[in-house]
Amino acid sequence: MISVEEARQLIAATTVDFGIEEVGLLQCLGRVLAQVVLADRDYPPFNRVTMDGVAILSSRFGSGQCVFPVEGIQAAGSAQLTLHDANNCLEVMTGAMLPKGCDAVIPYEQIEIKDGIAKLLTEEVKPLQNVHLQGTDSKAGQKLLSPGAIITPAVVGLLAASGLNKVQVKRLPKVAVCATGDELVEIDETPLPHQIRQSNSYMLLSTLQAENISASRHHLTDDPAAMKDQLREIIASNNVVLLSGAVSKGKFDYLPQVLNGLGFETIFHGIAQRPGKPFLFGKIKNGPVVFGFPGNPVSTFVCYHLYFKPWLHQSIGKEHQPLKAFLGRPVTFKPNLAYHALVQLSYPEGRVIASPVDTSTSGDMVMLAQAQGILTLPAGRDEFGTDEAFELTLV
Numbered sequence: 001m002i003s004v005e006e007a008r009q010l011i012a013a014t015t016v017d018f019g020i021e022e023v024g025l026l027q028c029l030g031r032v033l034a035q036v037v038l039a040d041r042d043y044p045p046f047n048r049v050t051m052d053g054v055a056i057l058s059s060r061f062g063s064g065q066c067v068f069p070v071e072g073i074q075a076a077g078s079a080q081l082t083l084h085d086a087n088n089c090l091e092v093m094t095g096a097m098l099p100k101g102c103d104a105v106i107p108y109e110q111i112e113i114k115d116g117i118a119k120l121l122t123e124e125v126k127p128l129q130n131v132h133l134q135g136t137d138s139k140a141g142q143k144l145l146s147p148g149a150i151i152t153p154a155v156v157g158l159l160a161a162s163g164l165n166k167v168q169v170k171r172l173p174k175v176a177v178c179a180t181g182d183e184l185v186e187i188d189e190t191p192l193p194h195q196i197r198q199s200n201s202y203m204l205l206s207t208l209q210a211e212n213i214s215a216s217r218h219h220l221t222d223d224p225a226a227m228k229d230q231l232r233e234i235i236a237s238n239n240v241v242l243l244s245g246a247v248s249k250g251k252f253d254y255l256p257q258v259l260n261g262l263g264f265e266t267i268f269h270g271i272a273q274r275p276g277k278p279f280l281f282g283k284i285k286n287g288p289v290v291f292g293f294p295g296n297p298v299s300t301f302v303c304y305h306l307y308f309k310p311w312l313h314q315s316i317g318k319e320h321q322p323l324k325a326f327l328g329r330p331v332t333f334k335p336n337l338a339y340h341a342l343v344q345l346s347y348p349e350g351r352v353i354a355s356p357v358d359t360s361t362s363g364d365m366v367m368l369a370q371a372q373g374i375l376t377l378p379a380g381r382d383e384f385g386t387d388e389a390f391e392l393t394l395v
């Protein structure tokens with residue numbers, strides 16, 4: 001058995017670059033940008049009025065004039081008007097081009113308009129007030145976004161403003177999710193007393209969905225020959241195989257043996273941790289990376305978050321932000337294993353507090369559904385107090 005740290009290093013050493021693909025603007029949320037985005041024009045592209053009101057030449061106000069006949073209206077979306085007489089003003093709307101001949105905008109709240117004449121009620125008018133000057137935010141040709149940027153909704157907005165309806169992003173792997181075991185039935189079946197529904201596959205498919213990956217779903221039976229045939233096909237058409245179950249010491253835990261007959265190179269089998277001790281990790285020669293999660297639902301879930309997710313993020317260039325949290329109550333854990341505690345989170349006075357939820361075993365799906373995070377308490381200690389921060393993984 002290896003330590004959590006060793007497992008992480010070995011997994012990080014197997015990351016794969018899946019290349020680049022082009023997707024539609026509304027398909028790119030959460031993806032990693034793989035291109036440079038340049039400003040196709042200045043931002044803002046013209047001197048933009050920022051308040052509804054009137055535009056004047058500010059020096060006129062400075063020389064004592066405070067009434068300005070209204071020459072016309074400059075609306076947003078209309079071509080730029082010109083103020084013909086510098087003693088006059090133009091009404092202007094937020095988002096309009098500042099008219100030629102004007103350099104300041106006074107909001108409606110600071111004027112009175114009567115019989116076509118605007119009277120300024122303000123003490124001061126500064127040149128360029130309430131004007132968002134052309135090119136302030138970016139000049140045409142300047143870099144707006146670099147490869148590696150995570151596409152958030154605000155980034156989608158910027159891409160749209162730049163006229164991009166297709167975007168180059170890092171390609172995601174093709175993933176197969178495989179449940180194993182003769183006790184598993186489909187979720188729309190009524191299980192016999194000795195059967196259970198295969199919930200792990202759906203848990204994995206949905207957490208992959210959050211990564212924009214729509215994986216294929218498979219059920220491998222506890223028959224080594226049939227399992228081998230099924231896996232051969234799955235291996236041939238995927239970049240990653242996520243398996244749950246059949247990696248422990250049971251008489252029907254055929255997975256390691258079957259994989260070995262398919263060109264599997266074991267990188268490790270077993271981590272000094274709870275849950276997830278029998279985790280099997282390796283790679284098919286010239287084929288996919290294989291994560292063999294232990295079948296208990298909590299083990300599958302924890303190993304996905306602690307090992308697969310960082311591997312995926314490293315492969316596609318998503319930066320990992322390490323988080324820490326304080327225990328909500330002291331924990332005693334005697335085995336010499338790292339303990340990944342399921343926790344609920346609270347934030348009193350800005351402190352992140354992780355309170356362990358009590359699971360009966362790593363088969364406890366009911367409490368698993370209450371978890372908001374995983375707090376990793378390191379191996380080599382028995383007692384964990386509330387005054388020390390530990391590594392937190394959000395789920």
Ligand SMILES: Nc1nc2c(c(=O)[nH]1)N[C@H]1C(S)=C(S)[C@@H](COP(=O)(O)OP(=O)(O)OC[C@H]3O[C@@H](n4cnc5c(N)ncnc54)[C@H](O)[C@@H]3O)O[C@H]1N2
Nearest residue numbers: 179198199200201245246247248249253277294295296299
């Ligand atoms: N003699 C030993 N026995 C066990 C050890 C050990 O070290 N020595 N380790 C235990 C630990 S820890 C775990 S975790 C499990 C892992 O077992 P497997 O990976 O072989 O998984 P299975 O035996 O196939 O199933 C375990 C458990 O999980 C349920 N399961 C499996 N797949 C699904 C699914 N898709 N959806 C819902 N539930 C699933 C399965 O029915 C079993 O109850 O081994 C311990 N034993």
Ligand code: MOO
Nearest residue numbers: 275276277299362
């Ligand atoms: O680690 Mo097993 O994963 O304890 O149930």
Ligand SMILES: [Mg+2]
Nearest residue numbers: 246248250253
């Ligand atoms: Mg087993």
